[in-house]
Amino acid sequence: MMLRALFLSVLVMLARTASAQDRVMTADRLVAIILDLDPDATVTPRGVELLIEDIPVMVMMAPDADRMRAMVPIASVQDVSAQEMERMMQANFGAALEAHDAIAQGILWAGFIQPLGPLEKDQFISGLGQMINLGQSLGSLYSGGALQYGGGDGGTLHRELIDDLLKKGEQI
Numbered sequence: 001m002m003l004r005a006l007f008l009s010v011l012v013m014l015a016r017t018a019s020a021q022d023r024v025m026t027a028d029r030l031v032a033i034i035l036d037l038d039p040d041a042t043v044t045p046r047g048v049e050l051l052i053e054d055i056p057v058m059v060m061m062a063p064d065a066d067r068m069r070a071m072v073p074i075a076s077v078q079d080v081s082a083q084e085m086e087r088m089m090q091a092n093f094g095a096a097l098e099a100h101d102a103i104a105q106g107i108l109w110a111g112f113i114q115p116l117g118p119l120e121k122d123q124f125i126s127g128l129g130q131m132i133n134l135g136q137s138l139g140s141l142y143s144g145g146a147l148q149y150g151g152g153d154g155g156t157l158h159r160e161l162i163d164d165l166l167k168k169g170e171q172i
Helices: 002-023 027-037 082-094 121-136 154-171
Strands: 042-044 047-052 055-062 067-076 100-104 107-115
Touching: 027 047, 027 055, 027 121, 027 154, 047 121, 055 121, 067 121, 082 100, 107 121, 121 154
Parallel strands: none
Antiparallel strands: 042 047, 047 055, 055 067, 067 107, 100 107
């Protein structure tokens, strides 16, 4: 009887390990998800370049470091006022959620940076939508659109893009 219980425990442990391994995000799986979202995406040695809502998105992966980074160029830093910059930093704290603004090479970017292995498909797709929303809402809501802390209808408009992308990703 004790041997049977031990055997069942081992089977349960193996099943959990196998199902956990099936959920691990890999660079190949992430590329497959991206190609389902945009069949015309370009796979490069550095990552993948795609379009969402006619906006260029770059996704870079570093599997050895267990990281991924998605980025969307928003504007030249020269075109962003000090007031807008302050508002963006406030949004990074409360309304941008998983996507955040950053500056590099004189460009304002929306970025989504996560560990690769535990990244969930829907989390990745939502992050892409949040970046696009963040870029499109510069000068107005400064929001990733996944969650709004205030009233109004802006949150609904931004949430639609994320919901549309998630629906597209259901078949993946």
